[in-house]
Amino acid sequence: MSKNLLSHRLFWPFAVLVLLLVLNIFFSNNFFRITVHDGHLVGTLIDIARRSAPLILVGVGMTLVIATGGIDLSVGSVMAVSGALACLLIGDLSDPHSVAGVLGAVLLALLLCLVLGVWNGFLVSVIGIQPIVATLILMVAGRGLAQLITDGQILNVSSDPYRVIGAGYFLALPVSVLIAAAVVLIASLLTGRTALGLLLQAVGGSPAASRLAGIQARGLTWLVYVIAAVCAGIAGLIYSSNVASADSNAAGNLIELDAILAVVIGGTALTGGRFSLSGTVLGAVLIQTLNVTTVSMGIPVEATLLFKAIVVVVLCLSQSPAFRERVFSRRKPALTKEAAA
């Protein structure tokens, strides 16, 4: 039984996560304490969950894109666009506190993200540009678009309904966490209860075989880029709502790399095929825990990136079958006989 557990795909990332959490006990008091404050759950763990939400959202979209053998580099820029448009529209409202007005602004922002996803999907599935190049276009252009929307400024908004998305609470839980959980749930149902998951894995696993099996990959590929962009758009709203402003340069900066990392940690291969949404969620939480740990351990700011890199290397090694074989196998080193010439 223990052997089954050890060989589970997500055992090692999970072990590293637990290790990081335990490590925190020594560096920060009350790390695991969750208190109720003003009817909200408060604590470091809640904070980690709250900060993980955008990465989880972006990661879910990225997982589906990677399952088809693609990649989406534009998610960070899409986040910036979505926050920028939402803030601009809310700033123009006669009453920024009107729920209907904020809802409209949010929906329009997501609609724009959907259009951006359609653009990405079009380039990849219809024109046939390699995903990394196709999405690179929007990665650069998207941030430009966000800056145009905000006129190159940081747009501050003061809107209570908008604040709820990133900083509010519902039933004592952070709304952003609830949104991320809902999206994960919807994505799981969408891929698990329909045949979407199977067909995506087939397309990513073997495009030629899938075509001959009658799968029309174009629509599926197109769809995942749209999903990825909408997920990124929601993440952008959470980010911007949390800081009550739209910062076109900082929003989602380099999040595409964290998202790809989360997907890989979660056991989805970059070559496409088999994917795991729960793995990605675990990966995203792990990355966020790592960020928190560097702070709580008092690692100097200039060494943070190095520390993160070391943990990631250890993590990747722990997932490599070849490495595990070498380290954990108790077998005697193999003897090799050279042939006498």
Add this chain to the structure above:
Amino acid sequence: MVEQSPVTGVPVLEMSGIRKVFPGVVALDGVDLRLQPGEVHALMGENGAGKSTLIKVLTGVYDIDGGQIRLAGQDVHFSGPLPAQQAGISTVYQEVNLCANLSVAENILLGREPRQFGRIRWGQTRRRARELLQRLDLDLDVSAPLGAYSLAIQQMVAIARAVDIDAKVLILDEPTSSLDASEVAQLFAVIRRLKAQGVAIVFVSHFLDQVYEIADRMTVLRNGRLVGEYRTAELPQMELVAKMIGKDLATLEDLEQQPRETTARIERGEALVQAEDLGRKGGIEPFGLSIHPGEIVGLAGLLGSGRTELARLLFGADRADEGRLKVDGKAVTLRSPRAAMNRGIAFSSENRRTEGIVGDLSVRENIILALQASRGWMRPISRRRADELVGKYVKALDIRPADPDRRVRDLSGGNQQKVLLARWLITEPRLFIVDEPTRGIDVGAKAEIQRLVAELADGGMAVLFVSAELEEVLRLSHKIEILRDRRLVEELENTEAVDADRIMQTIAGGQSPS
């Protein structure tokens, strides 16, 4: 006791009591293999008998869980493929394991390029490659990318590469499965030359005639166990087959005979599929062909004669650029495989691994893939219905192991082929195009698939049966279409008067008497 044939002298390689266990499966149990220098030794057995595992043990890909390997009288242990190669054990695998984008010369000498100060000496590399190919009687442009050549040539290049390594043991795993008759003869000439030089050659093939032509001795495996070691001359072919599948001779002859009897004459009404001057530039010259319900149409011809290209046009896998195609008398344009599927046409590709199965998916997922694709992703097949369908065909086609959750990649070739057939059968096609369904699979599975095809036609399904094996085409087909040089050159009713020689004549380009 296991039978042994007497051998003289010190074996170049001796494997004894080899045991290999995979989680839940004992793949090899107490298997011996003895190779003499300068012999061709056939390794025989059905799919899943353990041939591939034994080869992987020998080449250092797998580690053994028991037993002993002695090379030239000394105990050896290979920690990986490279040490095995350095010890003089070379392998040419069934599927060509080369890089199509690299040149022929680069492929032959990859990793062993002549160097000077760390720099590759290209001139010498090309010269050396050319020399090696001349040993095989091949005249190729060694600077051209390998992918520009046919699969058969690529196979020869793979052999040239293996021969270059100073090989004591050369393992040829299904080397002839994609070669035509003259290429096989060429390969055998090379094998004999190597044999004369004292190389021990392990020959794995499903073509029994070829085994009997080239092999001196053979080792037979069944279900991961050793059946025996025999001199080829002393073991009649039917007896060998009986040993491989563990059934007695009578049952076997029954199996072989059955399809021909079920293939009765059929009456032809309106054609299900009719091609009129259908063609594609660079693929197949315009051809006419009609297929009726319940009819098996055999497609014969050499490798590269346009068999697959013709089949792909009928399935919409490639688009025709001239001519018309009628289904049920109505003209249609097949823009994609899906369009063909919607009209009840199914196609199982000859490239099982790259165009057939999706290796990472389970048996269940692979089997429901085509049906699910035609339903679209929003209308999933319920788990219960999937289990029902998969269970039915796993049983009907005897797919082993009968575990729907097993990854297809881990199944043997014959079972992968059955999974592929099952994938299409559950879509209940009206025309089933099967391209080389029996290539590279064992006699037992082969007979089963032939019988299945005959039964399907009996049930009213039209079948387009593409095969390089004339006997098979003759045994099954009502009508035989013969291709040569990408042209459909003759159509024959399969009457008593038609035999393999008659077809060979047309294939070879001789004047047909009619």
